[in-house]
Amino acid sequence: MLEVRGLSVSYGPVQALSGISLEVGEGEIVALVGANGAGKSSLIHAVAGLVPAAAGKVVFRGEQVLGLPGHRIFRRGIALCPEGRMVLGGLTVEENLKLAAPKRRSFDDLYGLFPRLGERASSRGAALSGGEAQMLAIARALAQEPRLLLLDEPSLGLAPNAVQAIFALLPQLRDRGLTILLVEQNLVQALRAADRAYLLESGRIARQGPAEALLRDERIVEQYLGLGQEG
Ligand SMILES: Nc1ncnc2c1ncn2[C@@H]1O[C@H](COP(=O)(O)OP(=O)(O)O)[C@@H](O)[C@H]1O
Ligand SMILES: [Mg+2]
Numbered sequence: 001m002l003e004v005r006g007l008s009v010s011y012g013p014v015q016a017l018s019g020i021s022l023e024v025g026e027g028e029i030v031a032l033v034g035a036n037g038a039g040k041s042s043l044i045h046a047v048a049g050l051v052p053a054a055a056g057k058v059v060f061r062g063e064q065v066l067g068l069p070g071h072r073i074f075r076r077g078i079a080l081c082p083e084g085r086m087v088l089g090g091l092t093v094e095e096n097l098k099l100a101a102p103k104r105r106s107f108d109d110l111y112g113l114f115p116r117l118g119e120r121a122s123s124r125g126a127a128l129s130g131g132e133a134q135m136l137a138i139a140r141a142l143a144q145e146p147r148l149l150l151l152d153e154p155s156l157g158l159a160p161n162a163v164q165a166i167f168a169l170l171p172q173l174r175d176r177g178l179t180i181l182l183v184e185q186n187l188v189q190a191l192r193a194a195d196r197a198y199l200l201e202s203g204r205i206a207r208q209g210p211a212e213a214l215l216r217d218e219r220i221v222e223q224y225l226g227l228g229q230e231g
Pocket of ligand 2: 040
């Protein structure tokens with residue numbers, strides 16, 4: 001469904017990505033894991049058309065999308081749920097959703113998926129817990145019914161039970177027909193949730209394979225546990 005070939009991204013003198021290639025098949029959950037600064041956000045921002053690429057190809061459902069403006073890539077079915085959630089604190093849950101999908105009459109399907117958001121539909125964004133805000137950020141990305149969800153660090157800063165709830169949601173989303181590219185520093189949780197994974201180090205793919213195989217590789221897991229990641 002998504003094919004990235006030789007993608008490079010630079011910010012002035014800083015080369016964030018050096019010729020990355022990866023694939024995401026329809027219906028897969030693919031994890032892109034790596035330390036802070038490895039280039040994970042740069043990759044999904046380039047796919048979503050939010051940062052320009054210096055070189056490479058991004059093919060989505062058979063069409064090259066690299067170079068298209070973000071709103072056109074979005075219309076083709078790629079939605080980004082950004083790092084930091086970006087929930088508007090002064091607006092209610094429902095207003096946040098309306099802003100993402102102004103033509104929609106009802107958000108009942110999303111409230112079915114996230115019952116807690118339904119209960120809090122008229123609460124202001126600022127009053128939500130971290131886990132609720134993350135659910136709202138995901139619901140907002142889903143409001144336009146994308147085919148591919150780019151999910152940037154959904155577990156960051158959440159309490160353990162909220163982290164569990166977010167990761168438990170991913171197979172449900174996949175069962176609804178969504179394909180997911182999950183970006184995480186939380187290596188162990190991400191590998192447990194994913195079918196396949198890529199390990200990014202300093203803008204290059206260091207390892208790739210079935211998530212289970214990477215999870216069984218003690219060197220990988222220990223290295224990341226050593227960096228303060230928790231499992
Ligand atoms: N807007 C920017 N301007 C300059 N450098 C940036 C910018 N965004 C990211 N970088 C740099 O690019 C590298 C990769 O960053 P990023 O893609 O955010 O990594 P990650 O998401 O894995 O933490 C880092 O060295 C970071 O400092
Ligand atoms: Mg990031």
